[in-house]
Amino acid sequence: MSTDRYDVIIVGSGAGGAATAYRLARAGKRVLMLEKGRRLPCDGSTLDVKQVFAEGRFKNKEPWRDGRGGSLVPEEYYNVGGKTKWYGAALLRFSAHEFEADPEHQCLAWPFGLDVLAPYYDEAESLLHVNRFANEPELQRLVERVTQSDAGWRSEALPLGLKPEILNDEREAKHFDGYASVAGYKADAEHNLLDEIADLPNFTLMARRKVIGLMHRRGSPEVVEGVICRDGSYFTADKVVLAAGAMTSPRILQDHLDATGVGETLPSAPLVGANFKLHINSALVAFSPFAHNDVLRKTAIFLNERYPHTTVQCLGWLDGDILATQLPRAVPKFVANAIGARAIGFFITTEDGSSPANRIVSGGGEEGTPTADYDLDRLPPAKAEHAAAIGDFTRRLLRAGLAGVDRYAGLAGSAHALGSLVAGDDPAASVVDADGKVHGMDGLYVGDGSVLPRSSRVNPALTIYAWGLRLGEHLAH
Structure with missing residues (x-):
């Protein structure tokens, strides 16, 4: 046991945990951050297609079960900075109406509106150096062909946590979406937040420390x-923040409720792990007769109000090496290269709504196998919109001269x-309150x-950063 007592212990070092730590440490609070994984190497291996995609060197290897008892290995990343080291750095705000309930799409309401989170969005965008980039020539021509063929489709510049200098480094420019930056051109939780407080005497980060349980006051498990x-090892603090991600934080809480029996009296206990969401995401790869030379690529987002819960983003660089990881091994390298040179990728995202039956279930402690019970058939409006949007956008691409094939991420x-630990004002309908307690x-x-x-309908990272900043401010006072 550590003899030190901290003001706050934070479990996990991703977007929310890092933002909370940043605000607390700068306010003078004694903060301990515990991260299950290790720091990533800076030797270039995190930019290597073979190691990142083909071998999956840096991905989670822990097995899970789905709701039907089948096995799966979620694409989680356990390292300092969490999944922000690997994301595509698309940093968008939620719209005002996306803080409100939408019963027809099975969407729950936030306990507050956009106005409450707006100043923290501002701060997060500043800390992460959010930029917008002009479309490269080939993408711009494609954008014009798509939007001119159907007035319902429009394009906007995609806000990215990328430094403009990335354009001068072709390797990094081609390997930021799904890779971990070595040069620091991509904003992430480690580089932009944790490194800024690393030298403060009141902040401690311990990597390779997996938290498996909560400690409670004797006789008071709540x-x-x-x-x-x-x-x-174990550590004590006035407050503990779970920030290990939506597939891990609920398991820690579930195990505590089950082990202590406090779940029998806690109104929100049945909702711990419930309402799990992960977007309906599909990759769409389109092919043209001509080779593509754009490098950054991921600079535009498409919207269409016929599909109000859906967006289409451009993906980063694609080539034969990347496509080869998805093709049968019998496909010759020269064929993969020829296809890859003519490929451009898109990421279609639909808001999936909430179903209490879609949930994370702890495996019952360290030795158990957890379950992610998630079924799109419980979300018929989202499932239908996603299919319709893919079909429509694929037809637009075909009219623009590209043939596309899509794959659901699953x-x-x-x-x-x-x-999986949804916020709200009603303890019988949510797990945490508006302040995260x-x-x-x-x-x-x-x-x-x-x-x-x-x-x-957009990437959640900026909103999680903003939530963490707001939580840190609340706990600091």
Whole structure:
């Protein structure tokens, strides 16, 4: 046991945890951050297609079950900075209406509106140096062909957490979407937040410390006072923030409720792990007769109000090496290269709404196998809109001279895992309150995407950063 007592312990170092730590440490609070994974190497391996995609060297290897008992391995990343090291740095705000309930699409309301989160969006955009880039020539021509063929489709510049200098480094420019930057051109939780407080005497980051349980006051399991790690160490604090991600934070809380029996009296206990969301995401790869020379590529987002819960983003660089990881091994390298040179990728995202039956279930502690029970058939409006949007956009591409093929990311594609500890004012209908405090418990807060009542139609990272900044400010005072 550490003899030190901290003001706040934060479990996890991704967007929400890092933002919370940043605000607390700068306010003078004694903060301990515990991260399950290690720091990523800076030797260039995180930009290597073979190691990142073909071998999956840096991805989670832990097995899960789906709701039907089948096995899967979610695409989670356990390292300092969390999934922000690997994201495509698309940093968009949720729209005002996406903080409101939308019963027809099975969307829950936030406990507050956009106006409350707006100043934290401002701060997050500043800390992450959000920029917009002009479309490269080939993409601009494609944008014009798509939008001119159907007035319903429009394009906007995609806000990106990328430094303009990335354009001068072709390797980084081609390898930021799905890779971890070595040069620091991509904004992430480690580089932009944790490194800024690393030298403060009141901030401590311990990597390779997996938290497996919560400590509570003797005789009062609803009062959390610390955490227990797999290696047997334990640490105490006035407050604990769960920020291990929407697939891990609910498991830690579930295990505590089950082990102590406090779940029998906690009104929100049945909702721990419920309403799990991860967007309906599909990759669409389009091919033209001509080779593409644009490098950055991921600078535009398409919207169409016929599909109000859906967006289409351009993906980063594609080539034969990347496509070869998805093609049968029998396909010759020269064929993969020829196809890859003519490929451009898109990422189609639809807000998936909430179903209490879509949930994360703990495996019952360290030795158990957790379950992600998620079924699109529980979300018929979202499922139908996603299919319609893909069909429509694919037809637009065909008219623009490109043939496309799409693939649903599925449950293993957990990049946007959200909503398993949903925020709200009613303890019987949510797990945490508007300030991130777990209903009916003292000293326990949630600082990651688990709290999001809605996933919106855009990437959630900026909203999770903003939530973390707001939570940090609340805890600092």
